[in-house]
Amino acid sequence: MTRKFPFSKDISLAFKNDPPGQWLLALPEGCIRLSSGYPEPVLVPAEAIKSATIRLLDEEQDLPLQYIGSPRIPQLKEAIRQRMAKRGVELMDEELLVTSGACQAIDLISRVLLDDKAVVALESPTYMEALEVFRNYTEHFMNIPVDAKGMDTDRFAEMLANRKREGLTLPRIFYTIPTSQNPTGTTLTPERREHLLVLAEEFDFLILEDDAYGELAFAEAPKLLKAMDGGNNRVIHIGSLSKVVAPGMRIGWVAGGAELVSTLGWFKKDLNHPFAQSVMASFLEATDFDAHLASLTNAYRAKSMAMLQALEQFMPPSVTWYAPEGGYFMWLQLPGIDTADMLPQALAAGVSYVPGKHFHLDQEHCEYLRLSFSYADAEAIVEGVRKLAEVVGANLPQDEPQGE
Amino acid sequence: MTRKFPFSKDISLAFKNDPPGQWLLALPEGCIRLSSGYPEPVLVPAEAIKSATIRLLDEEQDLPLQYIGSPRIPQLKEAIRQRMAKRGVELMDEELLVTSGACQAIDLISRVLLDDKAVVALESPTYMEALEVFRNYTEHFMNIPVDAKGMDTDRFAEMLANRKREGLTLPRIFYTIPTSQNPTGTTLTPERREHLLVLAEEFDFLILEDDAYGELAFAEAPKLLKAMDGGNNRVIHIGSLSKVVAPGMRIGWVAGGAELVSTLGWFKKDLNHPFAQSVMASFLEATDFDAHLASLTNAYRAKSMAMLQALEQFMPPSVTWYAPEGGYFMWLQLPGIDTADMLPQALAAGVSYVPGKHFHLDQEHCEYLRLSFSYADAEAIVEGVRKLAEVVGANLPQDEPQGE
Structure with a gap:
């Protein structure tokens, strides 16, 4: 039945x-x-992760297997904070939330910022899991074309102006993978990054910067949108160790304003992942990253x-x-x-x-x-x-x- | 600013x-x-989990560190299926979803079944994290008192009948920890379990059975509500290895109807936890549970x-x-x-x-x-x-x- x-x-x-x-x-x-x-x-790095686990459990015994208590959980956060600082983004502790991968970060942000009336602007094409997350919240999208220089900001500006003129709802967020985009592999040029930030200010939307591939640039990568934004919190930055360490560890993060980050944490109801996070911290402490x-x-x-x-x-x-x-x-x-x-x-x-x-x-x-x-x-x-x-x-x- | x-x-x-x-x-x-x-x-069991990790990575190398591919992920699900069968609940593969702990399971179920008009019936007192999850979705609750025999089903019946008579919205779900309840430690008697199932049928609500402590009964525990419900899917069962193995591993599950379980899986946007799940499978295969x-x-x-x-x-x-x-x-x-x-x-x-x-x-x-x-x-x-x-x-x- x-x-x-x-x-x-x-x-x-x-x-x-x-x-x-x-x-x-x-x-x-x-x-x-x-x-x-x-x-x-x-x-x-399967061998290094094995060694990291052995060292962790030898040193801490049950601590990383309890809900809380492992000193390596705050250490992981600190390691991420330091990497972000190297890339031009200084974060206070309360501006950073460790998540179970980038996809959970996108889901939590959607949970807090979207409802079924919200419009989400997207690169077209874009990361399919992100599409699937957003579709759980709304049916209203703007699809912005991508070319060799990344998302076409001129076209985006035109589309936004048209919507405004026609009295249509403007997007609440714009989701972008600005560096080595999935699936096109293209990188948003510095000029277009500037333009995008201007558009966000003018049309009052937030930028979700998904930086999953940002540390895998073959030459020097352009400055992060989050770094160009200063302390303005117009940009919510999403990072991940999936592509640079191991996806199966499920370690990602969100960097944003303290109020938003605290709210995201409230809605993150898998509690925490003490074992995975402390194994990762143990791996990072033994690695010249x-x-x-x-x-x-x-x-x-x-x-x-x-x-x-x-x-x-x-x-x-x-x-x-x-x-x-x-x-x-x-x-x-x-x-x-x-x-x-x-x-x-x-x-x-x-x-x-x-x-x-x-x-x-x-x-x-x-x-x-x-x-x-x-x-x-x-x-x-x-x-x-x-x-x-x-x-x-x-x-x-x-x-x-x-x-x- | x-x-x-x-x-x-x-x-x-x-x-x-x-x-x-x-x-x-x-x-x-x-x-x-x-x-x-x-x-x-x-x-x-920190030592056994260490050995389980070593054996896992020696045998599978990168597989449990990728998104998918470790044979131990389906093995974990099979181990849970077998434990549930021992307790009188036969499940098909599509009726079981592994989650990041019981709390994520409660959150996913709320996400799918609740909206801000829904009424949730709760034992009073109950698990505080569950309260916090439900409060993210609705402000409408029925608080059912608990005594030495568990939740008072007679009082619940009275409250339900009153609501019906007064034309008030009936609860969509009733959340219960029937065995060794958190926080009272009481266990719902077999008679009250029968009564609860009758009430669920009569007043058309679903029962969320949180069984986090069910395998830690000092004597024989009463039959699971899910086992008493037959294949009726009136009961959604939530299990966890947090109390019997290690909370830091974040392994829980939901057992329910295939349609519901598939939908929960869709909204579970942390993807999966291949490393934690395959370490747990490796631990279980070497343990006389x-x-x-x-x-x-x-x-x-x-x-x-x-x-x-x-x-x-x-x-x-x-x-x-x-x-x-x-x-x-x-x-x-x-x-x-x-x-x-x-x-x-x-x-x-x-x-x-x-x-x-x-x-x-x-x-x-x-x-x-x-x-x-x-x-x-x-x-x-x-x-x-x-x-x-x-x-x-x-x-x-x-x-x-x-x-x-």
């Missing part, structure tokens, strides 16, 4: 897509994973170069992409191809990717796809791109050449 | 109390902690006996309590004493407790307090009760003897 639960909100949207993580499990054996936004296995980042950045840069070269070598000339300046991803345009339709052929050929439509709200047909150079090794990347190029070649419209 | 955030809901209630965890930190050095609802340090529980139950029974004897020996005759049948807690009535007012004297004397008012909604004066026999060892418990009895003696109304 099915019981009808008294659902308090419309959850029909929630079931449109499977959670993205399911795809990895579903891939055929031996498939080259250019879909996975995960660190390469050899770049995950700048050296760790340099070695990661070198590895991902080399893998991105391997992918770029393979794309140039194997892809048909109508296929285009942006050269990444950091992060995990590349974004390909395949004129005339529906990338969701093509996916089964790619999987059969032994290579996976994420169809572009998953990074958009309610987009049925999409001629873009996301490749990740983070998970596979360089050799597999080249082989994966070669396989994919063959599938693409067989799917290109023959008699109607398209492209830019 | 203070920025006014566009808060989407009234959060003024949220700041009434500090989070309960803060109290432990604030206690004076050397204070005997009869306030702490934590396992005794020697009963937390029934033997582990037997040894915990013996230890807590002995400590509860020590507390009972000390109370009988030292407390003034007007002070009364329930003898616990399991769990962590005892609930004392101190006629004529405001236990919040008395706390500073107790702390100064070197013993802590939790004033009863924190387990009630908006109760200013309360002559009850909660003692925990879980955290301190037996010797400290006796000494703590002796100190507390002195403070109580000095605070008892002299010329107006009260009591039952």
Whole structure:
């Protein structure tokens, strides 16, 4: 007998897509994973985390296994505060909340700042989990296009001015991944960052700066929006150790005004994660983090170069992409191809990717796809791109050449 | 410059109390902690969790540190499924969601089932974190008194019938800790369990069964409400390994109908906790859990006996309590004493407790307090009760003897 639960909100949207993580499990054996936004296995410091756990429990016994009491929990927060300071953001203790990853941070911020009348402005395309979080709160979105220089602030300004003129609700927040964006890999230029901050002031919205990839810039990354904002609290900054240490540890954070951060903490009802947080603190205290980042950045840069070269070598000339300046991803345009339709052929050929439509709200047909150079090794990347190029070649419209 | 955030809901209630965890930190050095609802340090299996982590990372390397992929994550779920089956609840995979502790489970259920018009029925007194979760969603409550046999179902029936007659909204959920309740330590009798299920059917509400202490019953515990409910899904069951393994691991679960569980999963935006969950699975696979529980139950029974004897020996005759049948807690009535007012004297004397008012909604004066026999060892418990009895003696109304 099915019981009808008294659902308090419309959850029909929630079931449109499977959670993205399911795809990895579903891939055929031996498939080259250019879909996975995960660190390469050899770049995950499993041995160091093992040592960190041993040292932690030898030194503290039950403390990190209780609710509270481990001295390493405040130490983790202090380590994050120091990294933020290095990047130009000085934070008081009450302006920082450690979360279970960036996604929980986005959810908590949405919980506090959004209701079903709120408008959320988004880069289009953007991080699919963020889309899914926001859709739990509202159905009202502004989609701002992204190009090689990141989100198009001129277009955003135009859209905002139009809304204002037409008396439409202005956005409450703008969610952005300004550096090495997921999925496009593009980085918002310093000029556009300035412009964005001006727009936020003029049209009175808050900026959610998701910096998951900011420490994986191949060259120097532009200044953080949060650092450019001074103490204005127009920018809420979201950080994460998922891409630079290990996603399975679930350590992220929010930096914002003290009042907001305290409220977010109130709504964070998983209490705390003493074990995971103190293991991470123990790992960080034994790690030269700048050296760790340099070695990661070198590895991902080399893998991105391997992918770029393979794309140039194997892809048909109508296929285009942006050269990444950091992060995990590349974004390909395949004129005339529906990338969701093509996916089964790619999987059969032994290579996976994420169809572009998953990074958009309610987009049925999409001629873009996301490749990740983070998970596979360089050799597999080249082989994966070669396989994919063959599938693409067989799917290109023959008699109607398209492209830019 | 203070920025006014566009808060989407009234959060003024949220700041009434500090989070309960803060109290432990604030206690004076050397204070005997009869306030702490934590396992005794020697009963937390820190060595076994260390070994479990080493074995996990040696065998799986990066897998438990990625988002997904560790075979031990489904194994944890299977272990929980098997424990539930032993207790009379057969679950399909899609009827079980692993959460970050029981509190996150309560929050997710509230998120899906409540809105600001919903009425929540509660035991009075009850778990303070649960109160704080529910208060984030609604201001409408029914408080059902608790006596030595658990929640008073006759009184509940009366209150429900009155509401119905008066055309008032009936509760959407009833939150209960039926076995070794926090804070009273009482256990709902089998007869009252039957009665509660009848009421739920008659007045069409869902029962949230929080079973955090159910496996710490000193004798055989009554049947789970979820087991008595058959496949009816009138009961949503919440479990936790916090009290029987380690709270810092943050492993709890929800068992309910597949549709509800799938929806809860959708709103659980911390993604997953692969590291914590796979460490726990690794711990469980190397542990004879029934033997582990037997040894915990013996230890807590002995400590509860020590507390009972000390109370009988030292407390003034007007002070009364329930003898616990399991769990962590005892609930004392101190006629004529405001236990919040008395706390500073107790702390100064070197013993802590939790004033009863924190387990009630908006109760200013309360002559009850909660003692925990879980955290301190037996010797400290006796000494703590002796100190507390002195403070109580000095605070008892002299010329107006009260009591039952």
